[in-house]
Amino acid sequence: MKTLFIAPTRNGVGLSSTALGLTRALERQGLKVAFLKPIAQTHETSTDDSVHFARTLAHLQTPDPIALSDAEEQLSHGAEDELMEGVIALARAAVGGGADVLIAEGLALNERNVYAGALNASLARNLEAETVLVSSLAGVTPGALADELEIAAQNYRRSDGSGLAGYVLNFAPAGLDFGSLMAELRARSRVLASGELPLLGVVALSPGLGAPRTLDVARYLKAEVLNEGEAKLRRVTSTVITARTVPKMAHLFVPGALVITPGDREDVIMAASLMHLSGVPLAGLLFSSGSAPEDSVEKLCRAALSSSLPVMRVDTNSYNTASALSRMDARVPHDDFERMERMLDFIADRLDIVPLGARIRTPGPSGERRLPPSAFRYELIQKSRAAGKRIVLPEGDEPRTIRAAIRCTEKEIARCVLLAKPERVRQVAEGQGLTLPAGLEILDPDEIRGRYVGPMVELRKSKGLTAPQAEAQLEDTVVLGTMMLALGEVDGLVSGAVHTTANTVRPALQLIKTAPGASLVSSVFFMLMPEQVLVYGDAAINPNPNAEELADIAIQSADSALAFGITPRVAMLSYSTGESGAGADVEKVKEATRLVRGRRPDLMVDGPLQYDAASVLSVGRQKAPDSPVAGRATVFIFPDLNTGNTTYKAVQRSAGVVAVGPMLQGLRKPVNDLSRGALVDDIVYTIALTAIQATQGGGAPVSPAAPALPGAGS
Template sequence: MKTLFVAPTRNGVGLSSTALGLTRALERQGLKVAFLKPIAQTHELSTDDSVHFARALGHLSVPDPIPLALAEEQLSHGGEEDLMESVVALAQEVTQGGADVLIAEGLALNERNNYAGALNASLARNLQADTILVSSLAGVTPGELADELEIAAQAYRRSDGSGLSGYVLNFAPPGLDYGTLMAELRSRSRVLASGELPLLGVVSQSAGLNAPRTLDIARHLRADVVNEGEAAVRRVTSTVVTARTVPRMAHLFVPGALVVTPGDREDVIMAAALSHLSGVPLAGLMFTSGSAPEESIERLCRAALGSTLPVLRVNTNSFETASRLSRLDARVPHDDPQRMDRMLDFIADRLDTVPLGTRLRAPLDGERRLPPSAFRYELIQKARAAAKRIVLPEGDEPRTVKAAIRCVEKGIARPVLLAKPERVRQVAEGQGLTLPEGLEVLDPDTIRALYVAPMVELRKSKGLTAPQAEAQLEDTVVLGTMMLALGEVDGLVSGAIHTTANTVRPALQLIKTAPGSKLVSSVFFMLMPEQVLVYGDAAINPNPNAEELADIAIQSADSARAFGITPRVAMLSYSTGESGSGEDVEKVKAATALVRERRPDLLVDGPMQYDAASVLSVGQQKAPGSPVAGRATVFIFPDLNTGNTTYKAVQRAAGVVAVGPMLQGLRKPVNDLSRGALVDDIVYTIALTAIQATQVAGADS
């Protein structure tokens, strides 16, 4: 196991977010990463930021750090050796379950802990760690930065010349000339010029990542919450302090704007209310100087002021309020994991872990692990490489529009929105978004006639007439399915506002099943804390018989392998092995035998209870010698009732992300969405569909 110590070169370099971002970047490689904050950052009793988010987002088992007061007491009485023994014990504790790499985060430097630099160097030595230095491009010249890195490198270099793994530069300003910067740094620093301290990444400033919630603003200003609305989810990206007339600042009433105004500016209050009612998601409306609008104005604007629009009130005047807003703490609150999650992805995307060496990449047991972060990362990378055209029939649905824009911007796929172009523009503008050039929008009314004759031909055995086809094509899901059937697009994603039946029925009629497939089934990719599991079938087949259950198992195992998951298939039941009997158990036994007969290459076992399949100690007791028990990665449920209930229980109770359902067995990829799907869910489903399209194309060739 390798230990990497993440250390700052000065105050305010973004140490914690970099340490956690590095953890995520290494997890994407399939490594099992442990995380440790050896000594608490402050004297506060609350959990350290990095420890909290490592637990909440990384689902890592992170021990509590040594209290700072205790560490300082030991240092002041010559007890550094005792302190280091405690640190090493924590490192052993956090890695006792096995890890490929341990990320240890040092103490951030500030004006109160002038001992922290020397203590960090001692921590790195005692943990036998290689050090990654974290610095910042904010407020420093290239010459100063080079000197800073050179001095820090000397502090962490071992006597044999080893001990340095690289450095990260944060807060890069927009438009930075990286080539010129790096040339100047290397010309001033031997450790950089020699390659002994390689650059692992340059992370730019991003205003969007730093946007606080309206709730955070209210807490910071100790504001009275007049109307909570969506204060917990809306984010402040700009502040409008009303010193001008409405016509001169109406263009500032954009999504994410916090409007700060005295309560007697009726024109501003009514303008904000109208903006909200017209669909502009303002971050909120804040009354200053303890004021409030006249009752008549409040009554006139009640539809807005009592809805989802957050309304706050502070006692300070507008100028003082704006001044206090500028001093908002940049730390991410513990109850805002979404913001930190985006920040960690942003950082991980910009870190190059190759210079850390291939020894970090090889899992100890020889089998490549695939934790959730690695699964999501590879999903996006494979989808980008596929570059497939995916049709989205729900083309003017807000989440779908936002997901399509994100797919174009990140190069994940080439989405096609079926909707009126003007309507799509309105939806985008209402979310503060701009439609990128590469986003294709097709008006269903202008293309529908092109698919009448082909649809009649496809359904002639069913006696479909042209008028019937034209009527069915009014449904954009049917229209998109026809585009897929004719090979004009590579896949289809629907379900944000349609039922599963609405999505699947046209596919069964027009796309049909793939060669060798007798049925269509589904899987969910369950992003558990340490690995990704596959659940099937939890969306399509109500009560499959033994032969159908075997087909579902084989399809699900192949899907798992296609997405980098080693399939070990557990055929689930309420009993394990020969411990139970009954019609339901016999069905699972027969299905298990069929899978073994048809696919002897697969590791499969059943009947098996869920705990025996998923918990190693239970599996060894209930099914000793089983290659699947306690290590299953593919869970096949005996019926839809069990599968759907279990996936939702795990998703909600454990806070697990469920990607899917992904449909299996169709000739071309069609995928369904949950009607409660988030934007990220839609993006990942589009990526899944693009990868499936590549696999279908490969099978056809």
């Protein structure tokens, strides 16, 4: 399925009508289309305009958008990630029945929502969408329009050059010299000249499409309706203010004219009545200044004033009434289906979407997907909820851990178990203004420790462990939690907010042991970059792996990426690319790459590659033009722990991205380590990862001696 994000380049471009018109045009191509307005356009509590018409005219199962007030609150508190997860959930709901394409309409720009431009770009990125830009030919020069489109294209183009589907120009004036316009636009804009942003349609200005019903005018002016007539059917295409004598303005009494007159202008009232009786469908007669005709005049004209001619009255004078009408909102009322139907057909008729339709029908490379952070987080949480696993947190009285456990419990991400004194947990929670939910389990280590002494002695009997030694080791809550995992009482363990990596991993290696077929334990971080999620390995466990170990890390990391929805393109990193460098470090990476290719010919892997050659498309094409990985890598394998740990922390802190992990690979049951600088969000997502890992296999502990733990720290 493809997603098209419909984005405005400025205010008043006809965004909603274009989004719905494009929906209709694609449906005419035989495509199954879903529609989404991710965030409501206004603070009104009524159904959003485009959502309403998508449901009533297109009969689509469009979900309610996120309330604008809720979105603004999340943005003001720096919770855009949470907002985007909500958007992803709505997108999944919109296409619940399956679709070929999802049309997502962005926020229209206005002076109130200064944040909308950046938010639209973020929405497009997180929805994995290609963007259709909507602009207007009203009140803009060709040069300014070219600059506008060029700037907008830069905002929505992704780093790999994708992200743009085309543009639509609305409100084209009569007599437009289209050839000259396009020549000037292409001369001014590289993105238009190159064809990267194709023109999808030019929609002419059509005053008739904007004509409101007489009923809408009455509602807007809060007019007293003296005779409804055909107010629901007639449309106002012009207004006549009776400042002159009838002979001077009789030519203005045409179909669709709304005649605004004081009630004492008997000549105008009689003229309008005669025009109506002669068959001219005036839009209506509006008495200004709270007036009404004399009884004698009303009686004379009753045949007209009590028939199909709408007659209304307002308290304002003619001039102020006309001024108010000039400011009437152009939005289509929710019950004016005829007007919206005509508008959508008019737009759909003028869109050239045959190339776009072919593009939508053409599948991408098998399995290829740029998984954006919001989709990754959403899928992570959904899979974790479905797993329903019990995760032990040995650092049970650590403030961040308590916050994370509360959130996981409230959101049903996992069944968390805090190992700590219950009174201490309550004290920390109260100090942070938090309430412990009923479902959050707290176990006092002193009360449960004794039951694990015997089983631990049995597990470590080959090492000569005695009961007193086991009891002493179980004073460490990480060891205690690991024993709970070894015995199957919990499904996973997360620690490291205050403990080192060695403190977390050593008990796991001693008591859980490695998984069948795993020669070592390694780790990956899921780096939630702005456009997509990348995998970094190993940045937490193995200080200086040899070529054999590096190949194992690469294979484990590629499998982890695939398990979490990321297409693995594995870059074996070094300080040189291809044959440009030499030395022992480069040779190690070359050998590791060869080993991976031999063991797993199904994986896309290349190396040695420098980081920029692996991650930047233009650099990759220059330095490794024949590589299937260069410039498009999703899994980055570092040659040693020093490089990996330094790089992940530099990227995390400098770029302000969330680093989920480290997630350990190669253990029989899931144990995951945290960085001691972990944020609450980091802990929540690591708990979710651990819960999902627990669904991917596991078994009873084994007795053979575990491999030695490399020195490592996070």
